[in-house]
Amino acid sequence: MDIKSILGQELFYLKKYEQTSIMINTTAKNSLDFRILPRRTISKMAMSCFMVNNQNLLEETLSFFDGKVDYIYIDIEQKQNINLFKIAKKIIKKSRLVTVKPNDSTVESCDILIRNFLNDDLYNKKVVVIGTGNLASKIAMRLAERQAYVYIVGRSREKENTAVEALNLFLPKYTPRIQSLEKTQLSEKVEAVISFISGQFTRDELLFPVIGKETFIIDGGINNFSSDFIQRLLLMNINITRLDTRIAFPYQILWAHEYTQTFFKEVFGQTFIKDIAVVSGGYIATEGTVIVDNLKHPNQVIGIADGSGGVKSDEELTETNRGSIHKIKQAVSGEY
Structure with a gap:
């Protein structure tokens, strides 16, 4: 069976799932140019896995799946004289390219x-x-x-x-x-x-x-x-x-997982609520900034930033600080 038939069979399997992906890695050991590895599934995602140690076969595999699957996971560890990620960056235009560290x-x-x-x-x-x-x-x-x-x-x-x-x-x-x-x-x-x-x-x-x-x-x-x-x-x-x-399959896809991406979209960073600066997710801010648990959907006020990466103690709070906390708490509770 030629490689196009093999890739076609894998794609046929993947299309049964809501989310589709492939993973391509290599090994430090002398190995075959191309090998199919055990498939993986988690929740609504299915993944076909390949060991590829030949550049021509790598390019053919990437070109075949680009745009046909949602994610293409690539081994970033360079164990052979073939840089999977460097080649994938040039070829992948439609699917989302994600790096993994198999070690x-x-x-x-x-x-x-x-x-x-x-x-x-x-x-x-x-x-x-x-x-x-x-x-x-x-x-x-x-x-x-x-x-x-x-x-x-x-x-x-x-x-x-x-x-x-x-x-x-x-x-x-x-x-x-x-x-x-x-x-x-x-x-x-x-x-x-x-x-x-x-x-x-x-x-x-x-x-x-x-x-x-x-x-x-x-x-x-x-x-x-x-x-x-x-x-x-x-x-x-x-x-x-x-x-x-x-x-550890969940660990491999953690960066692209909905929870992780939601963290960066909704939790981590700095914004303003009712004209008051707030931060969340470990974001270090200037003195007086209100620290909350979530930027987009805050439920908890953590405290006031001290400007050095810490949180002010209750004794250190100024009247302005207390006023900011009160306003954010009102906004969080819907009373503002």
Whole structure:
């Protein structure tokens, strides 16, 4: 089947939904020029997903869907010698072009998956993270901040030491410190093992002493574990799963979501209500400006701006300030 037929089938599927979109991304690994990925749906939106590593096929895909779908989501992370966003900007004229960061979505998906498995309670739980790169470091930080004890396994002792030292610099003061699994010589079983490496992990003997029947194993890097390792886990009835990044689909489309766009249209910014300056959504204003919860449909008066990014205390309010608050409250309640 040629590519036009494949794209036509995807469009036929999408047209069943009120909102339509496609997502195009690439990968750092050597991969096929073109591949269809699992479709995604949320609420009234459907999305067809493609992995494209060939410029000609990318241009053909973009040209085919431009104007036929509402949104075209493009991977902004340049993992190959092909800049998806740069090419998409030249081609897309009718659909709305939106950038996504798949690495961040991967971390969000992993975070949600392990939270679900542990009933959103990582306090004092022990987690082994295999890897010292982008994804491994991000999930290690995330889980440590959730008060888990995180143990790093690196491909080399040097990378492992560097990652552990660097990550601990950024953790909040009272957060459990991230440690090296080998240096710690942990004898207890861990609640989870997460792998984010670009190849296959070959040090199974390091993991088995800390893996128990209740340990949850996540392959986040795809094919990180050997066939023998997986079969042995399955025989032991131990949970092992390959990370499905569809878990964080809402996060991927958050910028273009109606709620987010409404925030920028109705909440964030500065305006005037009955000739009185008001701000909302964190907008920093000059001294005396009234701070409300929503510009277009205010329901709450937060206070008076102090001109330095803060809110005046009650003792600092002038008669003019109090008058402004009173008028805005009247306007909000409909009494003005």
